Amino acid sequence: MPKQTFILNGKPVTVNVNDDVRVLWVLRDLLGVTGPKYGCGINVCKACTSHINGKAFNPCSVKVGDLKKKDRVTTIEGLPDTVGKKLHPMQQAWIDRDVPQCGYCQPGQIMAAVATVKKVRREGRQLRESDLDEIRNICRCGTYARIREAVEEGARNMR
Amino acid sequence: MSIAETATDAGNMHNPSSADGTGGSGGSGLGRRSFLGYVVGGTTLVAAAEFAATPRADAVIPSAPQIPELYDLEDLQTDAALPTSALISVTINKDGTASFAIPRAEVGQGITTSTAMILADELDLPVSKVKVTLAPARPELLLNQLTGGSNTTVSTYTPIRVAAAIARNALLDAAAIELGYAVARLRTYEGLIEAPDGTTISYGDLADKAASPQTKKVEVVLKEAKDRKVVGRPHNRDDALAAVTGQKNFSMDLDVKGALPTMVCRPPTLNGSPRRLKNRKKIKRMPGVKDVVKVNTGIAVRARTFGQCIDAIREMDVVWNKGSVEGESDHTILAGLKRAEIPMIVPNVPILADQIDADFAFAFRSSAALEPNCAIADVREDSAEIWAGLKVPILAQQNIAQAVGLRQDQVKVNVITSGGSFGHKLFSDAAIEAAKISKKMKKPVRLMWHRADEPRQGRLHPMVTSRVRATMLGNEVLSFEQRNTSVVTDFSHGLGEIITSTLDEAPTSVGKALGGLAFSETIFTLTQELPYNFGAVTQLLSETDGRFNTGSMRNIYSPDTAVASELVIDMMAKKMKMDPLEFRLKFIKDERTRACLEKVAEEGNWGRKMPAHRAQGIAVHKEYKGSTAVLVEIDTRPSTVNRKIRNAVTGPRVTKVVMAVDAGLVINPRGLEAQMQGGFMDGLALTLTSSCHLRNGKFLEASWDNYFYTRQWNVPRKIDVHIMDPGVDQPGGAGEAGVPASAAAVACAYARAVGKVPTAFPINHGEISFKPKTFVPPVPKSPTNGLKFTY
Numbered sequence: 001m002p003k004q005t006f007i008l009n010g011k012p013v014t015v016n017v018n019d020d021v022r023v024l025w026v027l028r029d030l031l032g033v034t035g036p037k038y039g040c041g042i043n044v045c046k047a048c049t050s051h052i053n054g055k056a057f058n059p060c061s062v063k064v065g066d067l068k069k070k071d072r073v074t075t076i077e078g079l080p081d082t083v084g085k086k087l088h089p090m091q092q093a094w095i096d097r098d099v100p101q102c103g104y105c106q107p108g109q110i111m112a113a114v115a116t117v118k119k120v121r122r123e124g125r126q127l128r129e130s131d132l133d134e135i136r137n138i139c140r141c142g143t144y145a146r147i148r149e150a151v152e153e154g155a156r157n158m159r
Numbered sequence: 160m161s162i163a164e165t166a167t168d169a170g171n172m173h174n175p176s177s178a179d180g181t182g183g184s185g186g187s188g189l190g191r192r193s194f195l196g197y198v199v200g201g202t203t204l205v206a207a208a209e210f211a212a213t214p215r216a217d218a219v220i221p222s223a224p225q226i227p228e229l230y231d232l233e234d235l236q237t238d239a240a241l242p243t244s245a246l247i248s249v250t251i252n253k254d255g256t257a258s259f260a261i262p263r264a265e266v267g268q269g270i271t272t273s274t275a276m277i278l279a280d281e282l283d284l285p286v287s288k289v290k291v292t293l294a295p296a297r298p299e300l301l302l303n304q305l306t307g308g309s310n311t312t313v314s315t316y317t318p319i320r321v322a323a324a325i326a327r328n329a330l331l332d333a334a335a336i337e338l339g340y341a342v343a344r345l346r347t348y349e350g351l352i353e354a355p356d357g358t359t360i361s362y363g364d365l366a367d368k369a370a371s372p373q374t375k376k377v378e379v380v381l382k383e384a385k386d387r388k389v390v391g392r393p394h395n396r397d398d399a400l401a402a403v404t405g406q407k408n409f410s411m412d413l414d415v416k417g418a419l420p421t422m423v424c425r426p427p428t429l430n431g432s433p434r435r436l437k438n439r440k441k442i443k444r445m446p447g448v449k450d451v452v453k454v455n456t457g458i459a460v461r462a463r464t465f466g467q468c469i470d471a472i473r474e475m476d477v478v479w480n481k482g483s484v485e486g487e488s489d490h491t492i493l494a495g496l497k498r499a500e501i502p503m504i505v506p507n508v509p510i511l512a513d514q515i516d517a518d519f520a521f522a523f524r525s526s527a528a529l530e531p532n533c534a535i536a537d538v539r540e541d542s543a544e545i546w547a548g549l550k551v552p553i554l555a556q557q558n559i560a561q562a563v564g565l566r567q568d569q570v571k572v573n574v575i576t577s578g579g580s581f582g583h584k585l586f587s588d589a590a591i592e593a594a595k596i597s598k599k600m601k602k603p604v605r606l607m608w609h610r611a612d613e614p615r616q617g618r619l620h621p622m623v624t625s626r627v628r629a630t631m632l633g634n635e636v637l638s639f640e641q642r643n644t645s646v647v648t649d650f651s652h653g654l655g656e657i658i659t660s661t662l663d664e665a666p667t668s669v670g671k672a673l674g675g676l677a678f679s680e681t682i683f684t685l686t687q688e689l690p691y692n693f694g695a696v697t698q699l700l701s702e703t704d705g706r707f708n709t710g711s712m713r714n715i716y717s718p719d720t721a722v723a724s725e726l727v728i729d730m731m732a733k734k735m736k737m738d739p740l741e742f743r744l745k746f747i748k749d750e751r752t753r754a755c756l757e758k759v760a761e762e763g764n765w766g767r768k769m770p771a772h773r774a775q776g777i778a779v780h781k782e783y784k785g786s787t788a789v790l791v792e793i794d795t796r797p798s799t800v801n802r803k804i805r806n807a808v809t810g811p812r813v814t815k816v817v818m819a820v821d822a823g824l825v826i827n828p829r830g831l832e833a834q835m836q837g838g839f840m841d842g843l844a845l846t847l848t849s850s851c852h853l854r855n856g857k858f859l860e861a862s863w864d865n866y867f868y869t870r871q872w873n874v875p876r877k878i879d880v881h882i883m884d885p886g887v888d889q890p891g892g893a894g895e896a897g898v899p900a901s902a903a904a905v906a907c908a909y910a911r912a913v914g915k916v917p918t919a920f921p922i923n924h925g926e927i928s929f930k931p932k933t934f935v936p937p938v939p940k941s942p943t944n945g946l947k948f949t950y
Binding site: 017018035036087100103105137138141145147 | 402403407531579829833872938944
């Protein structure tokens with residue numbers, strides 16, 4: 001069986017599994033990293049949103065064989081380390097605003113929020129309402145209003 | 160709390176001169192009456208509650224009251240909980256914490272947090288030191304382990320306080336001996352007991368000293384409202400840190416040895432069944448595949464990863480038996496409902512009167528949560544263990560035992576926090592299915608439904624029609640009749656059994672009125688209450704067609720009923736040439752609902768001039784021992800309706816929401832606000848975007864890009880929630896309370912903005928704005944182009 005190697009939350013990992021297994025299942029079923037959630041498996045609900053090399057991606061829709069050795073995959077579990085703190089400012093904002101209800105979608109929401117803020121910064125502009133409108137992550141509890149507040153607060157505290 | 164007050168409290172507890180059971184005064188329904196409970200025999204302090212029935216105020220209403228004003232679903236569930244609540248117990252641990260296993264399910268509604276708050280207040284312990292977990296299935300609780308009807312706090316509020324108060328008293332008794340002072344001279348705070356000389360002793364140090372070798376019956380009085388420090392103040396969720404760090408475990412995250420990923424290849428038509436898997440050998444040889452078995456719902460596959468289960472399902476060549484609604488479509492089912500509609504009572508218009516007749520249809524909708532149906536099952540020869548999000552675990556335990564041929568006591572059912580419910584987790588479909596598969600495979604399984612399985616084979620809110628006839632004479636309303644006709648709602652999750660066994664205990668007039676009704680008709684009658692003085696009011700339900708997989712969805716009947724009635728109320732106002740708010744204020748029946756309505760009208764600036772294609776809408780709802788009012792503003796300009804977002808249904812946009820909620824005594828205002836905001840998002844989806852389409856025996860929807868639950872691009876940018884204080888000591892329900900008035904206010908605003916009252920909901924149901932995914936195979940291929948969409 002092929003060996004798959006990539007960097008997961010700062011550490012290299014190697015897994016024996018076929019190339020075509022999607023990264024979500026490698027994370028959840030083989031590596032026991034359960035922060036990224038399943039909600040659709042077709043890149044629609046965004047509950048599995050994680051980062052690859054600092055950008056948001058959905059591991060349900062990427063073959064593990066398409067990852068390169070040097071690719072850095074970050075899940076919600078590895079987010080605090082990216083800022084060298086116990087919690088990323090976006091996670092803190094989520095707690096301050098008491099965003100989660102059932103909490104199932106929230107790891108993905110936070111990873112999407114961080115990437116959205118970084119994206120608008122790369123574009124050299126401020127976060128707009130229209131950026132929030134385009135966050136695709138579903139929250140079936142309907143925590144959208146507090147998510148919007150928290151993204152704005154988290155953005156203010158992100159360096 | 161001052162020392163003097165505490166001393167008085169403690170004195171009262173040990174000399175319950177006011178404990179005559181007659182209730183107190185001054186707006187507090189419970190007052191200073193006493194309650195009975197137990198210190199349970201053991202080596203650490205365990206206090207258990209038994210309590211007398213919560214006094215119910217007799218309704219005094221001038222016009223003929225509808226049933227829920229006297230006795231509603233909350234009362235029924237609360238009464239059902241009475242005889243067995245004695246078994247609710249609080250443990251004081253040696254580390255100074257208190258623990259309590261609530262016999263309810265946490266599905267996101269925040270009950271572990273609010274329950275910890277209630278206990279903390281009564282115990283004088285920091286909330287962080289109160290650990291609330293979910294009790295496994297406890298068959299001895301009989302009917303008292305159902306989470307639903309927004310009833311958790313309504314039914315548990317008093318017994319858990321009693322248990323906590325008994326624990327605190329026992330700690331005080333033990334401290335009196337340790338510290339050498341009378342109880343009346345001690346004070347409790349933050350988990351400590353302090354003597355007049357300043358010496359303190361912690362609850363943890365007293366846990367074993369306060370324990371009783373034998374179980375003994377004791378009497379307590381509860382804290383007064385003025386002494387509460389935690390209840391009524393905003394508190395963040397106890398599981399927020401775990402949720403935002405990915406550490407909150409849901410069923411599928413649990414590490415159960417050998418429980419490998421398992422999925423089921425399901426039939427192309429609703430409720431079809433498998434005859435034969437033609438290529439078993441090929442499937443068994445696929446990468447990662449370990450086991451393949453046939454069960455009544457389809458072909459189950461267990462593999463190293465879920466991805467490999469999906470691949471195997473897509474390769475399966477299965478011969479299927481027919482489904483339950485072959486050849487049927489939305490319009491044939493609707494025609495069946497029309498045939499089953501029951502007549503109105505007021506047949507003909509009196510000569511001088513005006514009449515409005517309106518007829519609305521509501522499509523099938525999916526109550527699926529984001530966490531799909533899932534369960535872990537490990538079924539052995541002589542025992543079984545299940546892990547799942549279950550709102551009725553005792554019934555699950557019975558059903559599973561029956562399904563795998565074990566005795567109920569051989570099945571352990573663990574209740575796991577759920578990734579949402581919205582009524583979905585009332586049923587144990589996935590747990591039963593997982594148990595059957597585990598038994599057949601003789602291995603532990605981690606069963607997950609594919610997203611596509613949910614709308615296609617999972618439980619839906621049934622299709623409903625609602626007809627309203629209102630008769631008016633001059634400036635008065637003579638009658639208001641509402642007739643809902645619905646595809647059968649499945650209540651086999653236990654509420655039915657509760658009704659059968661509890662109705663005998665209900666007030667006689669109520670029992671008489673409900674006698675002979677079917678479960679569903681009873682629940683309809685217990686929940687529907689039109690809060691207006693409209694003369695002769697009748698609201699009735701009839702059901703037909705039991706071929707679908709249905710269930711209660713966040714609020715059972717109320718959103719549809721409210722949309723229909725509030726739209727008609729706007730039509731009535733128009734006929735009387737009155738403003739919608741003015742009309743409602745004229746006819747509103749009770750002061751608490753009126754207060755909510757006035758609040759949103761004021762805060763939302765009702766009646767402000769709106770540009771073309773934009774309008775305000777206003778609506779109320781009364782249920783769950785409380786009331787809600789919602790004011791919205793909607794934008795239906797073509798430029799808004801047709802705004803483009805990739806793979807999205809955009810449509811009209813609600814731009815502003817103002818909600819007022821009277822939920823009685825509020826435990827956690829922050830949690831209540833969250834429930835109202837979430838309830839609004841549901842109401843918005845029900846009216847504008849979310850439904851399932853039946854075509855030729857199949858539901859077309861298969862994922863969130865077909866089933867349009869509210870998304871960020873539909874979310875109003877301003878949503879204000881005002882929490883009313885009615886000054887009562889009775890908590891109301893929160894989880895479902897926000898939905899009906901939200902759905903109705905959006906419908907009313909939409910009708911006013913476009914100048915036409917819609918008659919079918921959601922308003923976009925008439926068009927299918929997606930390409931249906933394949934039915935064979937029943938699950939879509941997982942994409943591989945995810946790296947193209949990084950951002």
